Amino acid sequence: MTTKNAIIMAAGKGTRMKSKLAKVLHQVCGKSMVDHVLTQVEATHMNNIVTIVGHGADDVERALGARTKYAAQTEQLGTGHAVLQAEPLLKDADGMTLIVSGDTPLFRAETFEELFEYHQAKGAAGTILTSDAPDPQGYGRVVRNHLGIVEKIVEQKDAGEEERKIHEINTGVYCFDNQKLFAALHQVTNDNAQGEYYLTDVIQIMKDQGDVVAAYRMADFDESMGVNTRSALATATKVMQRRINEQHMEDGVSIIDPDATYIDAGVKIGADTIIEPGVVIKGKTTIGEDCFIGAHSEIHDMVIEDRVRVTASFLEDSIMHQDSNIGPYSHLRPQAEIGEHVHLGNFVEVKKAQIGARTKVGHLTYVGDATLGKDINVGCGVVFINYDGVNKHHTNVGDSAFIGSNSNIIAPVEVADHSFIAAGSTITDDVNFHDMAIARARQTNKPDYWKKLPHEKENM
């Protein structure tokens, strides 16, 4: 087997993004562009992967971790100079080297494999991956001679009027014979419009020395798209969004309006789940089978089991066990654990709390820092008061308790199994098994109060 090496160029600043963040760390569907690239490169089973880092090097290394080796490019003198920084790590390697930019997030591993095959079949020293751009503005153009053989690549800024009319572009992905690549890179100069060392010049250098240079033209331009601006980032996100949604639909998920459904890369969804328009699903979320995710729900880092119904709610970093439901207009904050068949109705907020099976919290309630057992009924407008201004305190409520509407439960307090809290109570002390707690002012009625009112006196 031929040794396969890969170099990912990710040192550039991305001036056109006008951002404090290194360009390659901008996200497409919840994952940085360079991570998308690395993920696809990994799928081609490389022997060595080197990422060239410069701008935001620490951030890029933190984002990608030990999945790749790193070579520093302290000054960004161009893509040719970038690749040369990998020489100390790759100079003894045989075989071929794939080069990809960190700002082309849509490439698929299958395309890299096709490039390897073509490169090997042609016995080439270097093969460029090209595509036909509807609008080639900003890309390097592929110049072919009258026989259709690649002569060179001309950058936008160096291109003459005729060359600018060429629609075949350099995608920025290449496959090279590793040894020949570094030999040629030493001959690249910065004599061009941008004063940079262009990697693309390697093509002409190889040709001039009689090596075979090939070009593999891929069918789908969208996949090769480079992101240099915020506008291109939005376009790339649209393409990725469509790709992610198509995959879920193929796996048996119903997505009512894929153009209006935003699902991050890496989210898992079971078959026969239905997702309505305007839904946003982010991070490490997993959703089971036969769920219903209603319009305008936003879901972050959640575990949602089978047959859960979510209606127009905001859920983060929590678990909903099977057959539970929530909403409309409710909020799970981090560390909520919602038991099987639990019903959470409208305007309910739950934070750092466990709610046992079949418990109902129907309306206008805050449950924070609490453990609720099974089969509890929590009335309307109940507040678990967890904060004394300095510390948070915890409340436990036992199985089958009944908490009347508009009660305040001031933590820390223990409410036992099968106990009752009368509506409107402010509970500060524990409630025992089978007891009822009532903690509110007793009602007094003033007889004939009506007659004491001024207008009544005038009529008398």
Ligand code: UD1
């Ligand atoms: C490059 C190609 C162009 C191609 C396009 C495809 C060159 C000279 N041009 O242009 O032919 O059509 O990609 O998207 O290669 N980088 C470094 N160090 C540097 C400069 C760049 O690591 O000194 C990295 C950037 O972070 C980026 C990648 O290389 O990930 C490409 O650089 P960029 O400046 O975006 O090149 P383009 O102008 O898009």
Ligand code: CA
């Ligand atoms: Ca680019």
